[in-house]
Amino acid sequence: MSNSQPSILIVDDTPENLSVLGELLQPTYRVRAATSGRRALQIARAAPPPDLILLDVMMPEMDGYQVLAELRADPATRDIPVIFVTAMDATEDEQHGLECGAVDYITKPVRPAIVMARVHTHLELKRARDILSDQNVYLEREVARRMAENQLIQQLSIHALARLAETRDPETGNHLRRTQEYVRTLARGLQDHPRFRHFLDNKTIEALAQSAPLHDIGKVGIPDHILLKPGKLTPEEWDIMKTHAELGAKAIEQAEKDSAKPVEFLAIAKQIARHHHEKWDGSGYPDALSGEQIPIAARLMALADVFDALICKRVYKEAFPPDEARRIIVEGSGKHFDPEVVDAFVRDFDTFVAIARAYAE
Structure with a gap:
């Protein structure tokens, strides 16, 4: 009036x-x-x-x-x-x-x-x-504005931390952005699946995508002579390299303790950091988890991480064409990867290729 x-x-x-x-x-x-x-x-x-x-x-x-x-x-x-x-x-x-x-x-x-x-x-x-x-x-508008502002600060903080790890591992380039989008694609593809729908609601998918860039944060704790070694690592060096999973999880766990209340994306980031090198058959690290013991977030990250590593050139390997990377991942179904996650990857393979092109080096 x-x-x-x-x-x-x-x-x-x-x-x-x-x-x-x-x-x-x-x-x-x-x-x-x-x-x-x-x-x-x-x-x-x-x-x-x-x-x-x-x-x-x-x-x-x-x-x-x-x-x-x-x-x-x-x-x-x-x-x-x-x-x-x-x-x-x-x-x-x-x-x-x-x-x-x-x-x-x-x-x-x-x-x-x-x-x-x-x-x-x-x-x-x-x-x-x-x-x-x-x-x-x-x-309502003010709350929405502040929430968007907080969300932006949170995203920038995550990327700043992830970039910190990246500065120690210069070959990764756009790896963070690509793996983030791969994980989002897999999560959406599995959202209605009976084995995954209890976990993959919209809010969790967003938290998962936010968390994905922190998967290798533990690499900041790996000595340069191992992390930046141009050739193959010795067994002893490889053992040290593998500790990046635990180092990353512990760093995130410390951040959780500093928080006054639980932060969903930190809980997921910790799972991803610690367990994205676990394998479906139990032959991965650091905890040799197998099957459903491996957190869903880490299962998605595992496939995203491997696909990106396969299609990218490294000092120790040439880049594989996407079709060859797909064949290797399908071959790892039930061994390295959750078979249902592999099925989702195959269904959305064209999206994976489009993401790889959009964020190419």
Whole structure:
């Protein structure tokens, strides 16, 4: 409601009744009048809508109850308060009007003091509701803005941490972005699968995609002479290299302890960091987990990580064509990878190839 005079629509099929109400209300309010239900609806739906409607019940063609029902059915008019004005004074009529959605009931012949008091009361109530509604809209927008801001800060923090690991392992390039999108693709492909749907709701998929870039964060703890070695690692060096999984999980676990409450993406990031080198048959590291023991997030990351490693050139290997990488992964189904995750990869193989091209080195 604006700061200017509130507007009131009075509806009555008898012109004399309109005159009485008009003369009473006009010095204080802007008044519009309608002699039929249809005309009242036209005025109510036009901009700006009235702040309050005084509505006669007994009218030909369309009575007050029908008018009120149409007002309430239309989102543009449903919040306009309606006071019934009628010669009927039976309690059941009053009850019926209030049940239909009227805010009050005035009986004819109208008494000026009562009309003015009721009108003032319901305009003040509407004004309070409008202020509250505006505040709620503002608060909702402010909460959404701050949440988006926090989300952005969180994403930037994750990428800053992941890039830190990447600076120690310069060959990876766009590996983080590609594996993030591979994981998202696998998760969406398995969202309705009976074995995965309990875990892969929309919120978790987003947290999973956010967490994926932290999978190799533990590499910051691997000495340069091993991490950057141009040739093949010795068995002793390989043992040290493998500790990056535990190192990453422990770093994330420390971040969790520093948090006042659980953070979903950190819990998932810890699983991914520790277990993305586990294998379905139990021959992986660091915990030799097998089958369903391996967290779902880590199973998805395992395939994404291997696919990307296969299609990228490394100091110790040439890049494989995508079709050859697919063959190797399918061959690893039930050994290295969860067979259902491999099936999802095969179904969305074209998407994997498109992601690899979009974020090529």
